[in-house]
Amino acid sequence: MVSNARSSVLVASGIRKSYGSGDAIVRAVAGVDITLRAGEIVAVMGASGSGKTTLLHLLGGLVRADGGVIRCGDRDFATLSDAQLTALRCSEISIVLQSYNLLPTLTALDNVALPLLLSGKSRARARELASDKLSQVGMAGHGGRRPPQLSGGEQQRVASARALVNEPRILLADEPTGNLDRKNAESVCQLLQQVGASAGRAAAIVSHDPVVAYHADRVIVLVDGQLVDSFSRNEILGAEDLAPRYLSATTSNTAGCDR
Numbered sequence: 001m002v003s004n005a006r007s008s009v010l011v012a013s014g015i016r017k018s019y020g021s022g023d024a025i026v027r028a029v030a031g032v033d034i035t036l037r038a039g040e041i042v043a044v045m046g047a048s049g050s051g052k053t054t055l056l057h058l059l060g061g062l063v064r065a066d067g068g069v070i071r072c073g074d075r076d077f078a079t080l081s082d083a084q085l086t087a088l089r090c091s092e093i094s095i096v097l098q099s100y101n102l103l104p105t106l107t108a109l110d111n112v113a114l115p116l117l118l119s120g121k122s123r124a125r126a127r128e129l130a131s132d133k134l135s136q137v138g139m140a141g142h143g144g145r146r147p148p149q150l151s152g153g154e155q156q157r158v159a160s161a162r163a164l165v166n167e168p169r170i171l172l173a174d175e176p177t178g179n180l181d182r183k184n185a186e187s188v189c190q191l192l193q194q195v196g197a198s199a200g201r202a203a204a205i206v207s208h209d210p211v212v213a214y215h216a217d218r219v220i221v222l223v224d225g226q227l228v229d230s231f232s233r234n235e236i237l238g239a240e241d242l243a244p245r246y247l248s249a250t251t252s253n254t255a256g257c258d259r
């Protein structure tokens, strides 16, 4: 299903990001090359602290790289102002953060409708599309509740619906199934898969969840901020087959690691 001939929608080469300095420096992302291609879902896996979230934030322009190049089409992130990066996130890149970032004073429906209102849709149309998207993540009937009245898993599904409602060209999601049971994780994955299935779109999904890996076209594995393995869906015959490879990739090189 994955072909190198597919056009690249986001290309990162040699990207690096460290936190702290001197003896306390943490090399969160230490020279990663990654290309998101049209029609492709990439699962980003790795042990806790391996740099997955930092990588996702770099790809979404939420965090500036210390080195390397990130390009979306002909735009080089390093040359874009913060305002231009924000505009890029409004128009082409949607991000589901681990913290969900829902507005607590708005209902779930209005949270999902917000990106549509910001892009100029009428209130009625925005609410109609938002309602459809909430139904697709199993949240029909919860649209009138505000985030503090929702469980973590419910907020997670609202955040996924909000990220997808604008049909972004690039979707970046951080542990979108982390608080979900298997049934709801499957629904969210199927929804995310629609992004990859749509021509011209791409998604990168950070996850520990084999369900996510199973729905991805490609899995990349990070260890200590470096990409140590990459394999395609064709190589994943089942979640059981993925587990040994994933485990071996995430447990090697970690002993005595002192970043």
Ligand SMILES: Nc1ncnc2c1ncn2[C@@H]1O[C@H](COP(=O)(O)OP(=O)(O)OP(=O)(O)O)[C@@H](O)[C@H]1O
Pocket: 019, 020, 026, 027, 028, 046, 047, 048, 049, 050, 051, 052, 053, 054, 055
């Ligand atoms: N703002 C920060 N300041 C200092 N160190 C940070 C910061 N953010 C992340 N780190 C460190 O960078 C490394 C990578 O963190 P990151 O959150 O990217 O890993 P992760 O793979 O997403 O982890 P998890 O699966 O636990 O969410 C970790 O050692 C973390 O402690």
